[in-house]
Structure formats: structure tokens, C-alpha cells
Amino acid sequence: MVQAPKATTVDDGQFAATRWTIVRAAGDSQIASNHAGAALSELCHIYWRPLYLYLRREGFGLEDAQDLTQGFFAELIRDRSYRRADRQKGRFRSFLLGALKHFVANSRESAQRQKRGGGLIRELFDDRIVSELEAQVQSTQQWSASTLFDREWAAALLHQTLDRLAQECALAGKSPLFEELRAHLAGTNDEGVAYDEISRRLQRSAVTLRSDMGRLRTRYRALLREEVRGTVTELAEVDDELRYLCQVIAQS
Amino acid sequence: MSFSPPSGVVCAKCSARVETTASADFGCLACWLQAGLEESSQVAAEEHEQVPKSLGSYFILKQPDGSPWALGRGAMGVTYRAEDVSLRRPVALKLINADFAQHGAGARERFVREARAAASLRHPNVATVYQFGIDEETGQCFCAMELIEGETLDERVPSRGKSRPRFWSRRSRASSIAT
Numbered sequence: 001m002v003q004a005p006k007a008t009t010v011d012d013g014q015f016a017a018t019r020w021t022i023v024r025a026a027g028d029s030q031i032a033s034n035h036a037g038a039a040l041s042e043l044c045h046i047y048w049r050p051l052y053l054y055l056r057r058e059g060f061g062l063e064d065a066q067d068l069t070q071g072f073f074a075e076l077i078r079d080r081s082y083r084r085a086d087r088q089k090g091r092f093r094s095f096l097l098g099a100l101k102h103f104v105a106n107s108r109e110s111a112q113r114q115k116r117g118g119g120l121i122r123e124l125f126d127d128r129i130v131s132e133l134e135a136q137v138q139s140t141q142q143w144s145a146s147t148l149f150d151r152e153w154a155a156a157l158l159h160q161t162l163d164r165l166a167q168e169c170a171l172a173g174k175s176p177l178f179e180e181l182r183a184h185l186a187g188t189n190d191e192g193v194a195y196d197e198i199s200r201r202l203q204r205s206a207v208t209l210r211s212d213m214g215r216l217r218t219r220y221r222a223l224l225r226e227e228v229r230g231t232v233t234e235l236a237e238v239d240d241e242l243r244y245l246c247q248v249i250a251q252s
Numbered sequence: 253m254s255f256s257p258p259s260g261v262v263c264a265k266c267s268a269r270v271e272t273t274a275s276a277d278f279g280c281l282a283c284w285l286q287a288g289l290e291e292s293s294q295v296a297a298e299e300h301e302q303v304p305k306s307l308g309s310y311f312i313l314k315q316p317d318g319s320p321w322a323l324g325r326g327a328m329g330v331t332y333r334a335e336d337v338s339l340r341r342p343v344a345l346k347l348i349n350a351d352f353a354q355h356g357a358g359a360r361e362r363f364v365r366e367a368r369a370a371a372s373l374r375h376p377n378v379a380t381v382y383q384f385g386i387d388e389e390t391g392q393c394f395c396a397m398e399l400i401e402g403e404t405l406d407e408r409v410p411s412r413g414k415s416r417p418r419f420w421s422r423r424s425r426a427s428s429i430a431t
Contacts, residue, residue: 140271151271154281162278186284215302217287224288242289249282250268 044073046160049133050152051100056137057145058104066125072103091241092231093153097146143252150248157231157245161224168219174212176202181213185220303330303347307387307394309338310345329363333399336382343382344400348393367395 048069055065076099140148162182169178180198187193193213195206202209228238261270263280270280278284303320305312312332313321321333323344334345348363364384371381380398387394 151281154285155278158278158281158284183279186279186287188287221288224285228288239289242285246282246285246289249285250266252269 043076046156047096047153048073050149050156051096053133053137053152054097054100054145054149055104056133057140057143057148062130062134068104068107071107072100075103091233091237093150093241097149147248147252150245151252154245154249157224157227161220161227164223164227165216165220169216177204177209177212178216181209181216184213185217187217303332304387304390304392307345307347307392308383308385309336310334310343310394310396311337312345331397334396336396342399344379344397346395346397363393363395370395370397 051072052065052069055068056062060068140151143151165185166175166178166182169175180202181193184190184193190210190213195209198204198209199206204212225238225242228241229235232238232241262268263270263283266280266282266286268280268282303312312334315321323331323333325331329346329348331344331346334343335341336343367381367384370379371384374380379400382396382398384393384395386392
């Protein structure tokens with residue numbers, strides 16, 4: 001069923017406010033436990049890397065950082081601290097990092113850094129991932145914990161955006177096209193795009209490919225803004241959040 | 253396909269440091285983000301240009317800022333607030349993405365199946381499907397449906413309290429009766 005929204009703007013966040021929606025859904029005491037678990041799992045899969053890397057840069061050891069990351073998401077549900085999160089007062093990025101700091105401080109005080117999380121994201125910490133993340137920690141020692149967190153947050157946004165675009169292309173039977181053009185979607189001109197080669201590989205005219213590129217770039221930008229919109233309170237904050245992340249990356 | 257530049261290089265375009273990491277093999281992160289920031293109004297304008305003004309007797313309504321009045325969007329397409337100018341009634345007009353219409357035969361068939369399934373339902377709590385059609389000139393598939401004024405589901409569902417399970421129980425029962 002299609003519902004007409006009350007709001008008068010197209011991009012008023014009702015479709016993109018997923019991050020806050022997930023937190024709210026996970027926090028509902030009446031919700032079925034498997035539903036809450038699924039909501040929590042989605043949050044974990046999107047944001048565990050920035051949080052884990054933040055902890056590692058803060059000096060926590062491998063196991064402690066893993067335990068704290070898992071424990072944090074479990075505590076988010078158990079303690080229902082997100083109930084105190086006011087969507088009207090902040091960006092989701094700040095909320096999550098603030099909640100992690102609070103959780104870590106409490107863990108230190110109570111010396112209860114026991115393994116928690118019930119295997120929620122334990123499967124994510126396989127040997128390959130851990131060694132990749134360790135290489136990342138080592139190669140980015142010039143960055144502070146908050147810078148590393150912000151950069152990884154930006155990477156998570158891009159992952160989400162490109163995954164969504166890839167899914168849309170797959171639905172349209174255009175996965176090969178997406179894979180060929182993906183590397184150039186952030187560009188604003190066609191410099192460096194080997195249209196002739198791609199044309200031969202895909203049996204698609206170069207003229208059509210240029211048109212495809214324009215559409216994919218437009219869609220990529222729209223999806224990226226939707227993803228960012230889901231983490232801020234007001235539509236007007238999307239540009240500010242993007243500028244902030246760009247600034248962090250440029251200055252690091 | 254890999255497009256990672258060497259670790260630690262500086263982006264030739266924006267001079268930001270490019271770090272090839274396990275989780276971010278995009279190249280220059282700043283350039284990817286900048287693309288969303290640049291020409292944000294142009295992005296909207298480009299998307300708006302791709303939305304037809306009308307399909308058959310259905311005219312897509314505009315927001316005060318001139319943009320098409322979108323009600324919702326998904327992977328397959330976007331639903332707009334529109335008006336049936338023949339019958340002078342508001343409708344929800346769902347448009348399948350142009351890419352689907354032109355190249356995605358499978359997805360297009362899915363859209364048709366969905367429209368037919370929705371059209372077969374008759375219930376006070378289910379929006380009525382008025383028409384399914386394809387624009388002959390552009391190949392654009394569309395589905396005109398009853399426009400239900402009111403709250404979105406997100407606004408309607410109780411966020412907490414004992415009424416939430418009851419809400420879903422009633423809606424599930426209504427859906428099962430309709431089908």
C-alpha cells in the first residue's frame with residue numbers, strides 16, 4: 001500500500017533514516033527477540049570496522065578490541081542506552097562513537113571486559129580480516145583514533161552506497177556494465193575512461209556507454225546522499241556531513 | 253575488478269592522501285565523497301529531468317520547489333503523487349526505472365507480476381490498482397494505484413508499548429483475509 005507522507009519535501013529522510021530506525025527498532029522492548037537481533041546484526045555489519053579500529057588506535061589489544069566491539073553492540077540492546085539517544089540532537093556517527101566511549105569507560109570501571117555479544121560478529125573476526133585490519137592499523141599510525149574512525153566511517157558509507165548501486169544494476173541485468181564503469185563513478189568527466197575497450201568487451205556502443213556512465217554517476221551521487229541522509233537529522237546537514245568527512249580525509 | 257592505487261600516494265585530483273586499506277579499496281575517499289557534494293542541486297535536477305511530466309492521463313504533481321512529488325522509492329522504481337486528469341482524482345503512480353523497461357526484461361516481468369498480484373486483491377486496507385501500462389514512446393512501465401492519504405507506516409506503527417504486537421497482529425490478519 002502506498003501512503004502519502006505528511007512532509008512536503010521529496011527527500012525528507014523518511015526512506016533514508018534507516019540508521020536511527022534500526023536503533024529504535026532494536027530498542028523496542030515489545031519486539032520479538034529475533035527481530036531485535038536482526039536489527040542489531042545489521043548495525044554491526046555496517047559499523048563494526050570504524051569502532052574496532054578506533055579501539056585499536058586507542059591502545060586496546062587485539063582481543064580486547066574485539067571483545068569490546070562485540071560487547072558494545074550487545075550492550076546497546078541489553079542496556080537500552082539508545083533509548084537516551086535523541087535523533088533530534090545529533091548525527092548518528094557522533095552518537096555511535098559517544099556511546100562506545102561511554103561503554104568503554106563503564107567497562108574499565110567495572111573491570112567487566114568479559115566476552116560479550118554472543119557471537120554476534122565473532123564470525124567477522126576471521127584470521128584474514130584480522131590480519132588485514134592489523135595492516136591497516138600499522139599503516140595509519142599517523143592518524144588519531146577519531147580520524148581513523150571518521151575515515152573508516154566514510155568508507156562504510158561508500159561500501160553501503162556501492163553495494164546498493166550494485167544490487168540495482170544486478171536487478172536490471174547490468175552487473176557487467178557496473179563492474180566496468182564502477183571505478184569511474186566518482187569522476188566528473190570521461191578522462192581516462194577506455195570507452196572503446198569497454199565497448200568491445202561488452203558489445204555495447206561507446207555512445208551508449210557514455211550515456212550509461214552519466215546515469216550511473218547520477219544514481220551513485222543520489223544514493224550516497226541518501227546514505228548520508230540516514231545518519232543526520234536534517235536534510236540540510238547532508239552537505240555539512242559530506243564536507244566534514246572530506247575535510248577530515250584531506251587533512252589527514 | 254581492482255582499482256586500488258598504491259598505498260600512501262597522494263590523489264592527483266584533490267591532493268588528499270590515498271590509503272589502500274582492507275576496507276577501503278576505493279582509491280581516493282575524498283573524491284568519492286566529493287562527488288556526492290558537488291553539484292548536489294545538479295544531481296537532483298538530473299534526476300528530475302528523467303521523470304516524465306505525464307504518462308497517459310496521469311500527471312505527476314510537483315513540490316513547491318518544482319521537483320516531482322516522490323512518495324517512495326525502491327530498487328525497481330519510484331512512486332509519485334499524481335493526478336488522473338480524466339477522472340480528476342489523485343493517484344499514486346509507480347514508475348519502473350527506465351533501465352528496467354529498456355533492458356531488464358526479467359525485472360520488468362517482475363513488475364508486471366507485482367501489479368497483477370496487487371490488482372487481484374480487494375480489501376479496504378489494500379490500495380486498489382487502477383491501471384498498469386507501458387508508454388509506447390519511451391517504453392516506460394507504470395502502475396497507477398489508489399492514493400491513501402495519512403501517515404507513513406513508520407509514523408503509524410507504535411514505536412513502543414503493548415500496542416505494537418496488537419498493531420501487527422491486526423494488520424497481518426487483514427492481509428491474510430485480503431489474499
